[in-house]
Structures are given as C-alpha cells and as structure tokens.
Amino acid sequence: MVTDNTKTRVGKDFYDKYFYKYIDININANDIVTIGEEFSYGRNIKLSIEINNEVIYEFMARPDDEFLDEVASEAVKFTYFYFKEKEKQSKYFTQY
Numbered sequence: 001m002v003t004d005n006t007k008t009r010v011g012k013d014f015y016d017k018y019f020y021k022y023i024d025i026n027i028n029a030n031d032i033v034t035i036g037e038e039f040s041y042g043r044n045i046k047l048s049i050e051i052n053n054e055v056i057y058e059f060m061a062r063p064d065d066e067f068l069d070e071v072a073s074e075a076v077k078f079t080y081f082y083f084k085e086k087e088k089q090s091k092y093f094t095q096y
Contacts, residue, residue: 002033006047010061010068011037014047017072025076029083037061049075056082 002022004015015035022033031051040046040060048058057078059071 002035004035006035006037008037008045010045010063011035011047013063013065014061014068014072017068018049018075021072021076022079025080027076027080027083031083033079049079051079051082 002015002019004012006012006015018035034050036048036050038046038048045061046058047061048055050056057075059075061068
C-alpha cells in the first residue's frame with residue numbers, strides 16, 4: 001500500500017509517477033509506503049519515502065517532469081531493494 005502525504009502539485013505528480021512504477025514492477029509487501037513532503041530552505045520542497053517510519057529515500061524536488069520521472073524510477077528501485085533485503089533478513093532470523 002502506498003499513501004500520499006503530499007501538499008503541492010509537484011508532490012502529487014511525483015506520487016502518481018511513483019505509484020504507477022510501483023504497480024508496474026508488482027511489489028507485493030505487507031508494509032505501508034508513505035510519500036511525504038515538507039517545505040525546506042526558501043521555496044524548496046523535500047520529498048521523502050518512508051517505510052515503517054524509516055526514511056529510505058529523500059530528495060529536493062524540482063517541477064521538471066523528466067526529473068520527477070527519473071527520481072520516481074530510482075525511488076522505486078530503492079523500495080524494491082529495501083523489501084528484498086528485509087525478506088532476506090527474515091529468512092535468517094527467527095523471532096521467538
């Protein structure tokens with residue numbers, strides 16, 4: 001599940017691109033992925049991707065469509081590898 005906590009058009013555009021790429025590679029995870037947005041220095045916006053309150057990827061946004069597309073692809077890769085690593089670790093550790 002991917003949730004949208006963005007406030008601006010740039011954040012919403014990124015969320016849409018990220019979500020469609022997330023669905024395209026068919027990530028099947030039990031955790032909730034949160035796309036967050038906060039205002040940074042001056043008029044800049046910082047977007048972040050969090051899983052279980054852990055930031056796995058963040059960047060300063062630009063309202064350029066090509067830039068958002070590239071960053072969304074990279075962010076989905078980070079998400080995919082995060083879940084794969086978590087899956088690998090769960091095989092090695094037994095919780096009692």
